[in-house]
Amino acid sequence: MKIFVAGSTGVIGQRLLPRLVQAGHEVIGMTHNPQRKGLIESWGAKGIIADAFDREGMIAAIGEVRPDVVIHQLTSLSQWNLEDNARIRMEGTRHLVEAAQIHGVTRIIAQSIAWAYEPGDHPATEDVPLDVQAPAPRKSTIDGIVSLEHAVAQMPNHVILRYGMFYGPGTWYDANGVMAEKVRTRALPATDSVMSFLHIEDAANAALQALDWPMGPVNIVDDEPATGTVWLPVYAEALHAPAPAYQAGSKRGDCGASNAKARKEYGWQPLHPTWRTGFAQSLR
Numbered sequence: 001m002k003i004f005v006a007g008s009t010g011v012i013g014q015r016l017l018p019r020l021v022q023a024g025h026e027v028i029g030m031t032h033n034p035q036r037k038g039l040i041e042s043w044g045a046k047g048i049i050a051d052a053f054d055r056e057g058m059i060a061a062i063g064e065v066r067p068d069v070v071i072h073q074l075t076s077l078s079q080w081n082l083e084d085n086a087r088i089r090m091e092g093t094r095h096l097v098e099a100a101q102i103h104g105v106t107r108i109i110a111q112s113i114a115w116a117y118e119p120g121d122h123p124a125t126e127d128v129p130l131d132v133q134a135p136a137p138r139k140s141t142i143d144g145i146v147s148l149e150h151a152v153a154q155m156p157n158h159v160i161l162r163y164g165m166f167y168g169p170g171t172w173y174d175a176n177g178v179m180a181e182k183v184r185t186r187a188l189p190a191t192d193s194v195m196s197f198l199h200i201e202d203a204a205n206a207a208l209q210a211l212d213w214p215m216g217p218v219n220i221v222d223d224e225p226a227t228g229t230v231w232l233p234v235y236a237e238a239l240h241a242p243a244p245a246y247q248a249g250s251k252r253g254d255c256g257a258s259n260a261k262a263r264k265e266y267g268w269q270p271l272h273p274t275w276r277t278g279f280a281q282s283l284r
Helices: 013-022 034-042 055-065 082-102 138-152 178-184 200-212 228-239 260-265 275-282
Strands: 002-006 026-031 046-049 069-072 107-113 157-163 165-167 197-199 216-220
Touching: 002 013, 002 055, 013 026, 013 200, 026 034, 034 046, 046 055, 055 082, 069 082, 082 107, 082 138, 107 138, 107 200, 138 157, 157 200, 165 200, 165 275, 178 228, 197 200, 197 275, 200 216, 216 260, 228 275
Parallel strands: 002 026, 002 069, 026 046, 069 107, 107 157, 157 216, 165 197
Antiparallel strands: none
16 A cells, blocks of 8 residues: 555654555655655655645645555654644644545544543543543643544544553653653652553554554553552663652543453554563663
């Protein structure tokens, strides 16, 4: 297939593009930074320059490529700017979907998150509603996700990958990431909030496999949702950092997510089934 990847040089994109090329697809990677075009081409893909916030530019880019599938991996997370990330989910997604519709593309695979569900007592399945009544500051993230998923659902054939919290090279949880620094300075307390993690290699593999998956949302998370009191000490130990302090309570909606659908119905098998071993392996 001819595949257009938006967000092709991010932590997922840079792992996904070589996989798509190796699988025999014709791959076009989009970037807004001309200096990264050569990087895309070094992976065996074609690079194209476009800005997701430029609607006409996106229409022109999709029109030039005429892909069979669009893969949406657009984020703005490297500087911890959640407002920018919400904007790219809203505006960037809308422009990408409109461009695809104008040029007759019918299939899209899009990145979402697995911690946007309503509060609950158990890891959320895909049937749990999104937390549309969330108060600020969570509301900004939820509004971005609701907008993204609504836009993507306008496509005749869509797969929404609700990813867990990324860890691995280049993420917030990398040895040089913002979370690692917080842990080293004991600025991140262990709480009762439940998190579902996902290694970025497993995120990229899921996006590749999703080319053949049924339509709709699916949680892509590892096998072991865990409270901060359980996972954070393991992460700190892998960093050779001090043990975290404990802070009672949890954040709204932090109940983790279930990967039963991806595993049992789609046959997805994570290479890193649990953060218990994944943290140490990724921080070597």
